[in-house]
Amino acid sequence: MAISDSTIQEIKNRIDIVEVISDFVSLKKVGSNYRGLSPFTNEKTPSFYVSPSKEIFKCFSSGKGGDAISFVMEVEGISYIEALKYLAGKYGIEVQEEEQTDEQIQAQNERDSLFIILNFASEFFKKQLFQSEEGKSIGLSYFKERGFNEQTIKTFELGYSLDQWDGLLKEAKSKGYSEDILEKAGLILRQENKKYDRFRGRVMFPIQNVAGKVIAFGARTLRSDKKQPKYINSPETDVYHKSNILYGIHQARQAIRNEDLCYLVEGYTDVISMHQAGVHNVVASSGTSLTKEQIQLISRYTKNITVLYDGDSAGIKASFRGIDMILENDLDVRAVVFPDGQDPDSFSRTMTSDAFQEYLKSNARDFITFKTDILTDGGKQTDPTKKVQVIRDIIESISLIPDGIKRSVYVSASANLLDVEEQVLLSELNKLIIQKQRKDKKPEAYQEELPPPVAEPQQKKPDIGSLAFPVERECLRLVINYGHEPFDEEMSIAEFVLGETESINFENKLIEETLNWATQLLDEGKKLDADQFIGPNNPSMSQLVIDMLEMKYFVSEGWEERHRISTMHESEDLPNAAYSAILRLKRKKLESLIHQNEETLKKSKNQDEQDELMRMHQHLKIMLKEINDELGTVIS
Template identity: 40%
Template sequence: FGGRILKKDDKTAKYINSPESEIYHKSNELYGIYFAKQAIAKYDKCYLVEGYTDVLSMHQAGIENVVASSGTALTHGQIRLIHRFTTNVTVLYDGDAAGIRASLKGINLLLEEGLNIKVLLLPDGEDPDSFARQHSASSFTEYLKANETDFIRFKTDILLKEAGDDPAARARLIQDIVESIALIADDITRTVYTTECSRQLSIREEVLQKEVDKRRIQHLRQQPVRERVARTGAPSGSNASSTLPPASQWEEPAPTQAPPPGFTPEPPTSTPDAYQPIEEGANQGSASVRRKLEALEANLIRYIVRFGDHRLFKEETPGPPPGIGVIEFIQRELNEEQIEFTHPVFATMLTEAIEQSVRPGFKPQRYFVNHPDATISLVAADMLSDPYELSKIHTKYATLPEEAEQLDELVPRALLELRNGVLEEIILETESRLKRAAQEKNDNEVMDLSTQLMALLDVKKDLAKTLGERIIVRQ
């Protein structure tokens, strides 16, 4: 199934593998895993090398927790085999340029699977096979312990040497490092690596963190839900059979008035059909109102995810701290109006945001993007992306203010629109009951419901004036 050249020849491939067959799938095989698995579990560590003779020589040197990728590029299937026995991996590669490139390429795959990675680069011209034959078991073990290094420090050192004093090369280096850090699933581990990278590269941590969050959002939006569920566990109450559509495909309720000059357009705020819990048998009118209501709930959740750590009305309400938090304000207004979210995903996100907001340093963007529930994580990632871009003419002649600068107006308006949506649902339900009462010729109920409906329409009319809607008087 595979072989290794025994003499050094730069013009000949070092390893040769037979093609895939019904009995051999090299992408799912690790050489030596059968003999190494007990030692891997015992020491909670796996040494990963490139070829067969590397494994043989290290076993002879007394190091049994070692496996090889059989001279092929590392695959997800091979990594998952390791993950069954440990989360700690030290990658050993040759000290030549090809070995360095191979180690950097394989690290990202290991990170995606949630493993803790260390790297050991052998002296130039050596591979684990030759190095093991030149050293005793004890000296080889001591060398491994003394020279293995964290992957971030290793990768940064290697790329810094390549970049030199070239600013463009350093910029590419930072993007490369950010790409690797963004693949780490654990929030705490990712933050630690960001801090370490900031120190090594002499760049502000908040700048790096922002770039890491951007890349993570991109990865989450591109990643099928089923893949994320496979890594994080099946989320409760989520549909894991499809990917989340991009924000540009979400349905947005029709605007009630033209936005004023300088107003930043809001992104789409509805939910994908796969996640809409429309009741079976609902008529077209009620289903349309429910979809609009869920879109309005999504709009509020979007403000929580993007701006939940901001404060409103800081000038009107002196502190310390001045103003009121976005999440606290939304919670207070919903409680006063006795409004509860109808969509289960948004209801869960609201509840958790309220619970977490009392914790110092709570960052809703990071919390929800890294949420263990795949559906919540992907919804948050979509809400954090901005599908809108100014046209060239607007870019040339106008500058729209940042959305964060208008939260004092936007958040209260979003709450009023939700209240209006709830009112429309109640009016629709009351009209339906009134129709049934009239068909049944129940005069007393018709009178009571007519009075209720008139009162609701009066409230609707007042609310519409506040929102700036056109009022259509029913004849």
């Protein structure tokens, strides 16, 4: 099934881009636009802009931009169709789907097929948990023993896989699903001529992406059989890359944003128990080492992470690399350690929800205090040699922080905590930073630091053709921003610019392609709105057009009255702006032709050809002078 064109158009008509983006970014009105911190980078100064009139956003720190649909795709990491369905749900629009032809069904994207079969499997496992005798007596009993109530079980869509070789395989085949797609989704295994379920006799933990789509499963056995691994997970597929996802992110993302804090734990049951205890802003790395991609996923919603540890100090030391990675990605990190023998799952069940939440808040420590306490065994370790190593470990972590001010604050705090002179720590920190910079440089970068060999200076001639790019962009910018405005009584700005450039070959082929598309839209009687150029079919053109829609610079409200300085916007004299842009474009083209003619003349050995080239040269120079005179430019 595909979303009907009428539904897509209704979604586009109902979208309020400021309203959509405000669900993810705190926006402040500035002039006619809105501004906020980028959800894609760790910036401190707002460079993310939204234009309600043009219905687009532009992130100057990451370079990303587009309409409301592309924003949802970027920020949630979902497909075009999934973004449309998200927006339809937000605005209460019924999604009408159209029947596809046999050819379209056959060509259906494999990625979508994986989502469909994984969702089917999730529903099957849930059904077995609540309706089969085996599921109720084993799986449901286990979850209830863990203290999970029915609402929590449903929130995380927990399930049970029957202790059969082909329970899921048989059910899926009876519904028309192919063995091929089941295998690609990691749900069945092949061994010689045998095919059987990957998950058998286990409680099931569906792993969802940020949009709530099931992309994989974690499964725990309840047997005491030592030959069986306690947990098994889905293999990596086209929709599941374990380093890119966090368990519980779908249920936690809004709470993380609201609390401006993310709790990071290790296992599925840690997340579920904490959620039931009222702590909803929690995710798990699902037993894998923390990755850069997982940290970046959290950074979409907050810059603050608190890592929760059980009382095993050896295990904590092994996870220090995760804290360093968080610091390296410019996020703030704190840590909470539970009493010996306790983890977030077990400890949350020993007290009330309020008491547990208070424990988390009152026991959160900055990474310096936390790391020092672990490395010195709570201050019991006083060996000077060991203390030197602790200091080095702490400074090495601080050196990873990109923000210089943060580094300075942490150095000062470390000096007080470790009873070491601050200048000594700063000196060591600077050494580490310099070493890192040298290590990060490519070998050829060091070549540049050596004195250059003595040689005769050479004058490098400019690439005349490339100089035309700015004026080519200017012509397109005027068409995109003011195409519908009048040039004179007979034509619009777009009609004038497109008519004057019709016979010109552009150096930048993407600009030429975009202008050709604008010409086609005009020929079809369509208005040159930005959304005519922005969409998933041509990302390069979309990005180019978004870059033309300048939003970052504007005259603030009350400027003229406050400073008594009159300003004039280009929109107040568009015909002159368009005419000047065309003259500058033609001047660059003439300069390029003159340059080419001169180069040909230098190489020519034929007198007749030389005479013809000289006549052409004089003609081009006359035309260039006329354009310069028209522009009011005087050249020697």
